[in-house]
Amino acid sequence: MDYGHELVFGTFLTPAVDNPARVIALAQLTEQVGLDLVSFQDHPYQPRLMDAWTLLSVVAAQTSRVKVTTNVANLPLRHPVVLARSVATLDLITGGRVELGLGAGGFLDAVAANGGPRLTAGSSIAALEEAIALMREVWSSAAGGIRLAGKHYQVAGAKRGPVPAHDVSIWLGAYKPRMLGVTGRLADGWLPSSGYAGPDQLPAMNKTIDEAAMSVGRDPAEVRRLYNVSGRFAGNDGFLQGPEEVWIDQLSELTLGEGMSGYILASDDPDDIRRFATVAAGVREAVEAARSGAVVAAAPPVPAGGFDVVPTPPPAVRRSAVQVLDVSERPTGPALDPARTYTPYQLQSGQHLIDVHDHLRAELEQVQDLVEQVAAGTLGVGAARSAINTMTMRQNNWTLGTYCESYCRLVTTHHSLEDASMFPHLRRADPALVPVVDRLQEEHHVIHEVLEGVDKALVALVDGSGSIDGLRAAVDLLNDTLLSHLSYEERELVEPLARFGML
Structure with missing residues (x-):
């Protein structure tokens, strides 16, 4: 029943x-x-x-x-x-x-x-x-x-x-x-x-x-x-x-x-x-x-030529003048086999990777929006002539710091899980993917250093030794670096994930 x-x-x-x-x-x-x-x-x-x-x-x-x-x-x-x-x-x-x-x-x-x-x-x-x-x-x-x-x-x-x-x-x-x-x-x-x-x-x-x-x-x-x-x-x-x-x-x-x-x-x-x-x-x-009461036929396999899990392109405009990733050195994996077919269930693995990345992108937008809100508030109170304005600035800085720290932990957790499980699996599944996976893991280390930069900028903002402009610059660099990495990962891995799954 x-x-x-x-x-x-x-x-x-x-x-x-x-x-x-x-x-x-x-x-x-x-x-x-x-x-x-x-x-x-x-x-x-x-x-x-x-x-x-x-x-x-x-x-x-x-x-x-x-x-x-x-x-x-x-x-x-x-x-x-x-x-x-x-x-x-x-x-x-x-x-x-x-x-x-x-x-x-x-x-x-x-x-x-x-x-x-x-x-x-x-x-x-x-x-x-x-x-x-x-x-x-x-x-x-x-x-x-x-x-x-x-x-x-x-x-x-x-x-x-x-x-x-x-x-x-x-x-x-x-x-x-x-x-x-x-x-x-x-x-x-x-x-x-x-x-x-x-x-x-x-x-x-x-x-x-x-x-x-x-x-x-x-x-x-x-x-x-x-x-x-x-x-x-x-x-x-x-x-x-x-x-x-x-x-x-x-x-x-x-x-x-x-x-x-x-x-x-x-x-x-x-x-x-x-x-x-x-x-x-x-x-x-x-x-x-x-x-x-619908009668649903089994979904037909999807040919490689119509592979409909679409990676997200990298951002067209950079926010930071600093560049820590040389995208010209990124290796590529095997090309799509036009004769291969995929079931809808196989396609779900690559789509889940994109969905998780979309969550990271959305959270990053919120971080950037909060930075701009705090920046606007900081400008609005000027020299903070009153105690109330001073308290408002400090409270906004603490709120921003807590949110940014949470986001940095989220990104680090995502990358740690990939390093521990998905990447070793793909290396074993197809030796042709090893250069791509190795490069992705190297980029995780670069992104970790960028996250450390965000953390240092946060500490400086909260203790008064830094400014909102310093944090904005660190978040802009994170935006360029992380979004480029996520797009590269999707471009190279959504099809292998359809072939081999997450495990």
Whole structure:
């Protein structure tokens, strides 16, 4: 049964404490490739993992569109009133980008070892039911205090609020009949993992949820069905074992047959994340066609002569008099083979590269616009004769500095991911690409030096030793250098990516 929910795709990343920057970079990549959701496991008793709510807050601050959620929150070590207020606060700060994956707490001994309540499996489920009701009371705008005389939670007159920016969904990680029943009666969504509940087990579990929902007068469609999935983009045997086309077929079938409408990839491999974005586009297309009743023939292969992934040309006008890249020395890769054909799915890899670059271009335009705004404000206050004008100038400089530093990190993260995964893959795939890839990687080092120049200009602007003109010159050089590099990379790699994929 298809419950008709809008499709959602995301990532389930390991919050490893030994490399926080990489975890955040993968979350940013999730947004850059067009996915909808970033999620993290929550095991507060595990010191090798970062604290989930701290990490979610940082990820939310360093992204602009993607939603964030626990997958799933450990209720016994997070009091529901405090948890509800944490969720609502972050939802307000992000403008409605938070959902709540919630669990009863599967590792009960570890919970108790860390000072949490000593629960049995049955009592942990009873505590979960009380907690769901309590959190929704916290999020309510109703008047009066909250009172709950439960077995596990006793609240006598607690104040409500804050109210989240949107109706936060509670998704339960559930597998056994009693938890599935709670999901059907009380939850907004179901969030199992394919490693614990394979596709063949979903029909019976869905039936249990549906029956529980109907027993309290709910429409089963009120419960969204999400699925943590893992697999390989190789092989040809089993669930999610094969190229993107296999994933698209299998996930589309789960949506139309079992009502699953959210797919969250458990992988810390940037290439998997990029390829999963291609899968997401394919599943959306297939499901939309099926829901509309359209009969869609398989898309014909695209001949090389009509290769329709169009690289972005470099800017026609330079902003800076300085030139740090000699474009005449750039090598070129193999020419297009006019006899070669490409499927639409193959073309997606090159298009994703362009889409990510377009995001970098758009953000760079915002940096330049902000520089000009600050420059105009600086000119407007003249010699800053008043204390208010002086404070305004400093505040504008700090705001600009924060934005520019964030952009520099974004570019560095993008290049680091390419250096670590995409470039080695293309070198192995086609020796004729080695000179091009080597040149692109060399340009990454040049761009890093240009970014360092922007950073120095920012520091000088903020501490008063420099000027807005110095920063403008550094950003102009970044504009010329980065946009030229992005165009060169697209010109040389969109076709090889169609042949070889991201991995």
